[in-house]
Amino acid sequence: MPAEATPYLLNIDHLLTEDERLTWEAAHDFGQRRIAPSIEQHYEHGTFPKELIPEFGEMGFLGSTLEGYGCAGMNPVAYGLTMIELERQDSGIRSFCSVQSALVMWPIHTYGTDAQKERFLPGMAKGELVGCFGLTEPNAGSDPASMRTHAKQDGPGGDFVLNGQKFWITNSPIADLGVVWAKTLEHGSDAPVIRGFIVERGMKGLSTPETKGKLSMRASVTGEIVLDEVRVPKENLLPGVHGLKxxxxxxxxxxxxxxxxxxxxxxxxxxxxxxxxxxxxxxxxxxxxxxxxxxxxxxxxxxxxxxxxxxxxxxxxxxxxxxxxxxxxxxxxxxxxxxxxxxxxxxxxxxxxxxxxxxxxxxxxxxxxxxxxxxxxxxxxxxxxxxxxxxxxxxx
Known part of the structure; x- marks a missing residue:
């Protein structure tokens, strides 16, 4: 456990490897040195410290547990210890890294094509690209199966056209890409199935308005993903998974x-x-x-x-x-x-x-x-x- 003036009678250091202890200490020192001095001001003003994103990449906080593509390849415990130190500073800081790592990079790494991984993951690991995760909707929170966002394929083997709205989306106003989940009727099927799509900033019909008036998570950027006839190339479909899984x-x-x-x-x-x-x-x-x-x-x-x-x-x-x-x-x-x-x-x-x-x-x-x-x-x-x-x- 990083050295603190406050004693803990239960200390887990002896249960950690040397690499895990060093990772914990490095994350703690980074938080105290780079995040702590300004986090209260960011919270008060409702701003996110975007200038720290490249440093998150340098520290290995982005895509921490993934192998290759410039990711740190941490084990799950080392990753968890970094999450402790990010949230010690502010939940919004941990949320940024969680969304980037677990909700965007992880599905691309797990369900994406080699081309998708090569295109997106190295830049995300460095903090050069920011991602968001589009699942929650105004009328579909705890029940994601009731989502209304839908994708229609433009003929067999064609591109997809997405329509719908996602709400309460961390990072969306500053994101370069989003993993968006939508229902689509696949050819030969009578029932819609949920599929994941990589939607990119600049696609016609895509907007990401910021959510204002929050009294919580004020040092985190929250917004919407609005999809109005957004044409997504078939190459941006995540091929490795179908359904709510x-x-x-x-x-x-x-x-x-x-x-x-x-x-x-x-x-x-x-x-x-x-x-x-x-x-x-x-x-x-x-x-x-x-x-x-x-x-x-x-x-x-x-x-x-x-x-x-x-x-x-x-x-x-x-x-x-x-x-x-x-x-x-x-x-x-x-x-x-x-x-x-x-x-x-x-x-x-x-x-x-x-x-x-x-x-x-x-x-x-x-x-x-x-x-x-x-x-x-x-x-x-x-x-x-x-x-x-x-x-x-x-x-x-």
Whole structure:
């Protein structure tokens, strides 16, 4: 664990390889040096630090786990440790790297052609190209099968024409390309099937308006993908996957990173609350000397330790190719819930100062309200786990 003034009684360093420890420390140092000085200003002004994107590439944060094409080839645990440090700074920063890596580069690497990989992945790994992921729609969130975006092929073997609207899309206003999921009627089939398409900036009929008025994830760029008769070459179809398996498998990759990343936000609020209550004096004593304050610190500390062990265990399973989607649901659900409750507790420990930007806790709290909802709501993950336990579906 990177050296901090705040002690952790549960330290996982002895369970990590030397490369994993070095990766964690490098990511921590980068976050403190390059992100921390300006993140509060970006959050306050609703801007994303685009100038850091090439540095994310240099650090290996983009397409971290992929092999070849200029990607770092990290193992799943090393990747998770970088997610901790990015979200320690801000959920929006981790979201940028998660979307680029897990939701855009991963499906191109997994389901794309060699030509698609050669064309897009090296530039994305360097941060020269930015990607987004188009699945959620205004009326299709937790139920992606009800999407209305559709693609019509212009004759057998022809290009595709896409129409529809995607909403709540991280990175879309600054993206050079997007992996967009749409229903299409394939020749010889009576039922539409979901397919993935690489849609590129500059295609006629494509627009990506920015979503304004957010009170959360303000240091992240969010927008729409509007498709109005957008002609996509057949060469931009991802050939390696059909149906909902495509987008859902991408989300499984991203949720795994979220389950690690949320720990970083929890660590930051805990460490800030501990420092504050050690320094803040009331009734001639530090706040940290009061029983109720110590109880809160203990609960925060212990929950972070358990979350780390859960993430590490699932990381090793992923390394062995044994991690299941429902286990990823457990990781995302439990660690995000824990981090959100930690932020709420830490906010209360700072009293009125807890809502001030300079203390950073309220920023994490607001961000985590979004992380609690996106890429599978807390409730949907609960039902996914319940279905695994009982064999009975409560979704409908």
């Amino acid at each position: 495509g987008p859902l498998s991408c989300l499984t990759q991203a949720r795994y990173g979220i389950g690690w990343g949320a720990l970083g936000a929890a660590m930051d609020v805990y460490e800030r609350a501990r420092r504050y209550t050690m320094d803040r004096v009331q009734f001639d004593r530090p706040l940290a000397s009061f029983q109720l304050t110590q109880q809160k610190l203990v609960e925060l500390h212990n929950e972070i330790g358990k979350g780390l062990l859960l993430a590490l265990h699932f990381g090793r399973l992923k390394q062995e190719g044994k991690l299941t989607p429902v286990q990823v649901s457990m990781l995302k659900r439990d660690n995000v819930r824990m981090a959100l409750e930690a932020a709420r507790t830490a906010r209360s420990m700072l009293g009125g100062n807890g809502i001030m930007g300079e203390f950073h806790i309220m920023r994490h709290l607001c961000n985590l309200e979004t992380v609690f909802t996106y890429e599978g709501t807390h409730e949907v993950h609960t039902l996914a786990i319940g279905r695994a336990l009982t064999g009975l579906s409560a979704f409908s």
